[in-house]
Amino acid sequence: MTLATNSILISTDEALSLLETVLHNSEAEDVTVTLNNTEESLTRFSENQISQNLTTTQFNLSITSYFGKRCATSSTNELNPDTIIPTIRRSEELARVAPEDPEWVPLLEPQTYDHRIPAFDPETAHLSPLRRGEMVQKVCQLSAKSNVEASGTLSSEAVLYAVANSRGVRACNRLTVADFSVTARIETGSAWTQRTACSVNQLPTEQLTETIINRAILSRNPREVSPGIYPVIFDGAAFTDLLEWVIWNLDARAADEGRSFMSRTNSEGKPIGNRIGEQLFSPLIQVQRNPAYLLLQSSTFFQDGMRKDELDIIKDGIPQTLSYSRYWAKKQGKMFHGGLFPIVMSGSNQSLEDLISQTEQGILVSRAWYVRYVNPRTLEVTGMTRDGTFWIEQGKIAYPIKNMRFNQCLPELLNQVEALSSVERYGNTVVPGVKVKAFNFSSITDSV
Numbered sequence: 462m463t464l465a466t467n468s469i470l471i472s473t474d475e476a477l478s479l480l481e482t483v484l485h486n487s488e489a490e491d492v493t494v495t496l497n498n499t500e501e502s503l504t505r506f507s508e509n510q511i512s513q514n515l516t517t518t519q520f521n522l523s524i525t526s527y528f529g530k531r532c533a534t535s536s537t538n539e540l541n542p543d544t545i546i547p548t549i550r551r552s553e554e555l556a557r558v559a560p561e562d563p564e565w566v567p568l569l570e571p572q573t574y575d576h577r578i579p580a581f582d583p584e585t586a587h588l589s590p591l592r593r594g595e596m597v598q599k600v601c602q603l604s605a606k607s608n609v610e611a612s613g614t615l616s617s618e619a620v621l622y623a624v625a626n627s628r629g630v631r632a633c634n635r636l637t638v639a640d641f642s643v644t645a646r647i648e649t650g651s652a653w654t655q656r657t658a659c660s661v662n663q664l665p666t667e668q669l670t671e672t673i674i675n676r677a678i679l680s681r682n683p684r685e686v687s688p689g690i691y692p693v694i695f696d697g698a699a700f701t702d703l704l705e706w707v708i709w710n711l712d713a714r715a716a717d718e719g720r721s722f723m724s725r726t727n728s729e730g731k732p733i734g735n736r737i738g739e740q741l742f743s744p745l746i747q748v749q750r751n752p753a754y755l756l757l758q759s760s761t762f763f764q765d766g767m768r769k770d771e772l773d774i775i776k777d778g779i780p781q782t783l784s785y786s787r788y789w790a791k792k793q794g795k796m797f798h799g800g801l802f803p804i805v806m807s808g809s810n811q812s813l814e815d816l817i818s819q820t821e822q823g824i825l826v827s828r829a830w831y832v833r834y835v836n837p838r839t840l841e842v843t844g845m846t847r848d849g850t851f852w853i854e855q856g857k858i859a860y861p862i863k864n865m866r867f868n869q870c871l872p873e874l875l876n877q878v879e880a881l882s883s884v885e886r887y888g889n890t891v892v893p894g895v896k897v898k899a900f901n902f903s904s905i906t907d908s909v
Contacts, residue, residue, distance in 0.1 A: 470621050473633045480625035489526035493626040497521045500619045504593040507612040509601040514590045526556040530565040564788040571629035572768045579636040580659035580758035586619035600670045607674045613643035630766035645673045650681035651909050653848035657886045680849045683861040692823035693900040694816050700895045701887040702829040707871050713783035722840040722872050742778035742875035747807035754805045756886040767799040808884040808893025816896045818856040825851040841870045845906050865902040
């Protein structure tokens with residue numbers, strides 16, 4: 462029985478050597494080169510049967526040449542010199558005739574990176590189709606035994622990313638990621654969840670499946686509840702899709718130009734700065750960029766080579782920083798820190814069940830679906846609940862309710878947070894379950 466395959470990722474030494482070859486052969490004034498080598502495996506299942514089992518390998522070498530404020534990028538997915546040298550020349554030819562970039566900034570200078578090694582699990586990197594199939598088979602068997610139809614995915618990914626430039630930046634990381642998502646359906650009921658880990662062995666696929674089966678059975682024959690403002694408990698998977706919208710909108714340029722909920726304006730509505738340092742949210746809200754967090758252990762640098770270290774984003778409900786591009790940071794005289802991800806929100810030692818038991822009346826939301834802008838200036842969004850929405854009465858789940866559309870200003874949502882559960886990882890975001898005092902449901906929907 463073969464449970465592993467041989468990964469065909471190139472080594473760190475090979476990657477850095479290849480970048481040096483490009484730099485040596487470049488004739489541009491400056492050059493940046495990146496290499497992305499990914500091996501991703503996916504098993505998809507539907508109605509308790511495996512429907513797809515595949516592995517894809519991708520290699521991309523991207524070369525950006527600079528002449529003054531002009532630049533252009535060319536890329537190749539081949540390793541041989543007969544392809545790489547023409548790719549360098551193509552990048553240079555295009556850069557010479559490109560228009561000048563009005564927001565040009567010099568390339569990054571050499572960085573000092575964290576000495577930690579991102580999580581790379583050999584078993585996840587070499588996971589065979591047979592092993593994935595066996596894991597999914599157990600999920601399907603559990604569902605079939607309960608007369609529930611399960612659908613979802615189990616994936617594993619090994620990634621090597623390297624970057625170098627002519628100013629001295631050199632960086633290379635390898636990491637692994639495993640992800641599991643499952644939807645369970647029975648009659649008029651459905652439930653869903655998702656979980657991500659550094660290793661496939663850290664995914665509790667059977668435990669999650671049993672939880673979702675029970676939630677799907679419980680969600681049958683939902684009752685109608687009138688739209689309105691209610692206390693709400695969000696499963697961590699649901700809250701992730703709302704918190705990420707807030708962090709994405711912590712953009713310094715949008716705030717400074719008056720286009721963001723973080724903008725400060727005068728009596729005439731003209732922008733006069735941003736709201737960094739103001740008490741905008743509940744004191745329970747603590748959010749960091751923390752790539753070294755145990756559940757993440759992700760890359761030590763961003764795609765341009767900028768170091769990726771720990772950074773406070775929201776502390777005690779007070780925004781601490783905004784996301785600056787290098788151009789806007791230079792223009793505003795601010796320090797450039799890179800992007801505000803990966804996101805880690807602090808939780809507590811309580812469970813989601815503890816939050817439910819402390820709620821006299823309210824609604825449990827398992828999933829926030831199809832979230833979209835209503836007003837970018839205030840960060841009001843709309844979306845729908847899905848896959849298991851329940852009425853809570855006297856500290857217990859009383860009965861399922863029909864799904865509802867919500868219209869909610871997200872900064873106000875974060876201001877209404879009154880309790881947190883323990884955290885889990887969803888994609889590249891770590892989030893707890895969250896209880897809020899008030900959440901606005903605008904109508905009932907026919908979504909399942």
